[in-house]
Amino acid sequence: MIRAGHAYFTYDDEAEVIVNALEDVSLEISSGEFVAILGHNGCGKSTLAKHFNAIFTPYRGDVAVNGINTKDEDKLYDIRQNVGMVFQNPDNQIVATIVEEDVAFALENLGVPPKEIRERVDEALRTVGMYEYRDRAPHQLSGGQKQRVAIAGILAMKPQCIVLDEPTAMLDPKGRREVMKTIKRLNRDEGVTVILITHYMDEATQAGRVVVMDRGKILLDDEPRRVFSQVELLKDIGLDVPQSTELIYELRKAGFPLPQDILYPEECVDALQKLMEGRYGNH
Numbered sequence: 001m002i003r004a005g006h007a008y009f010t011y012d013d014e015a016e017v018i019v020n021a022l023e024d025v026s027l028e029i030s031s032g033e034f035v036a037i038l039g040h041n042g043c044g045k046s047t048l049a050k051h052f053n054a055i056f057t058p059y060r061g062d063v064a065v066n067g068i069n070t071k072d073e074d075k076l077y078d079i080r081q082n083v084g085m086v087f088q089n090p091d092n093q094i095v096a097t098i099v100e101e102d103v104a105f106a107l108e109n110l111g112v113p114p115k116e117i118r119e120r121v122d123e124a125l126r127t128v129g130m131y132e133y134r135d136r137a138p139h140q141l142s143g144g145q146k147q148r149v150a151i152a153g154i155l156a157m158k159p160q161c162i163v164l165d166e167p168t169a170m171l172d173p174k175g176r177r178e179v180m181k182t183i184k185r186l187n188r189d190e191g192v193t194v195i196l197i198t199h200y201m202d203e204a205t206q207a208g209r210v211v212v213m214d215r216g217k218i219l220l221d222d223e224p225r226r227v228f229s230q231v232e233l234l235k236d237i238g239l240d241v242p243q244s245t246e247l248i249y250e251l252r253k254a255g256f257p258l259p260q261d262i263l264y265p266e267e268c269v270d271a272l273q274k275l276m277e278g279r280y281g282n283h
Contacts, residue, residue, distance in 0.1 A: 001161060001193055002029040002052055002083070007061035009047055009216075021047040022058065023216040031160060034187045034194045036207035036224075040238040041199075044216040049165045049197050053083040066160075084154035086164045090146035093153070099141075100125065100134040103153045124152040127190065128182050144175025148182055155186070161193035162186065168200065180206060201228070201242045205263050212239070229261045244268035 009022040021044045029035055039045045050056045051063045054070040063070045065079045087093060096102035100121050107117045125131040128148040138146055147167055154162055164183065168176040180203055186192040196207060204210050210227040212220040214237045220227050228234070228241050231249045235241075241249070248262040248271065258275060262268050 001031045002063070002065055002195075003027070004048070004051065004058075004063045005061055007048075007051065007058035007063055009044075009051070009056060009058050020216050022051075024061070025216070025218055026061075027211065027218060027221070029161075029193065029195065031193055032187075032191050033209060034184070034196070034207045035209045035211060036196045036198055036204035037211045037213060038198065038201075038204055038239060039213035043213040043237075045197050045213050046165050047216075048213070049085070049163050049195065052161070052163050052195065053085055054079050055085070081157060082159055083161045083163060084157055084159040086147070086150050086154055086162060086167050088166045088169045090143060090150045090170075093150040094138045094146060097137055098134075099130065099136050099138060099149055102138060102149060103156050106153060107156055120156045120158070121152075124155040125149075127155055127186065128152045129178075142175055143171045144178035147171065147175065147179050151179075151182060151186075155192075159192070161195065163195045163197070165197045166199065167196075168198070168203065176200070176203075201240055205242055212237075225261045225263055228263060 004025050004027045007022050007025045010018050010020055012018055025048060037045045037048065047056060051058065051070065052065065054076055057063065057071050065082055068075045068079055070079055094102050095105055103121045103124055104117050107120060122131065125134055128151050130145060130148050130152060133141065133145065138149060141149065168179050171179065183194055183196065184206060187194045196203065198204055205224045207224060210222065210224045211218060212227060219237065220230065228245050231241050231245065242263055244262050244265050244267065247268060248258050248260065252258050252260060256275060258271050262271055
């Protein structure tokens with residue numbers, strides 16, 4: 001669905017120094033995938049995300065959505081119809097004083113018939129679990145609820161793909177859980193392609209695929225278990241690993257015979273129990 005081919009992107013920083021935000025990035029994302037993109041601040045992950053719906057375009061190389069080159073300005077509507085974006089701060093995305101009006105805003109601007117707007121708005125709000133709040137003022141909602149309304153506004157456009165640029169960065173743990181539950185349900189039940197930019201390792205473990213970026217390049221691209229088993233490499237570029245993976249890594253360094261591909265707390269508990277029972281040989 002999305003293809004980046006040898007994409008480069010630069011910008012001038014505050015000191016007017018040219019920064020290579022993307023350098024020879026090639027990546028393909030298929031319809032229905034759930035991909036998490038990780039990296040420390042300034043690695044290029046948000047820059048890459050903004051290429052997926054033509055907010056940015058590469059100065060060299062190409063990015064295409066369903067075969068449409070994002071440099072084709074005549075096709076911007078088609079690209080953004082297929083790929084919607086949700087950003088960090090939900091307050092910056094909410095424009096109306098009533099929840100359902102906010103979700104309807106873009107549809108009204110596109111001239112969608114009122115009856116269809118009503119159907120799309122109701123469907124989108126039900127999908128993110130916010131239908132009962134449709135008559136509320138957004139300022140009365142929690143951060144997680146606001147972000148779910150922002151997602152509903154994108155869903156009402158019926159995109160094939162949603163790109164979420166650190167959507168939980170400004171939320172408390174409860175809000176993070178609400179948004180992640182919504183994202184996973186959209187991918188699993190609705191078949192929406194999800195690209196999640198995040199710096200939370202526990203969120204990345206919930207994706208089907210993890211892409212790790214460093215200095216504008218793709219360093220790793222694999223399933224979560226394989227990516228996070230490379231603890232030393234991730235630490236070398238300033239990234240953490242899931243807590244369960246970290247614990248097992250330290251125990252293995254201390255000489256305990258444990259598997260190295262532990263991701264989740266339940267797996268960690270099970271591995272430690274087997275260790276205590278003497279059920280592991282040397283690894």
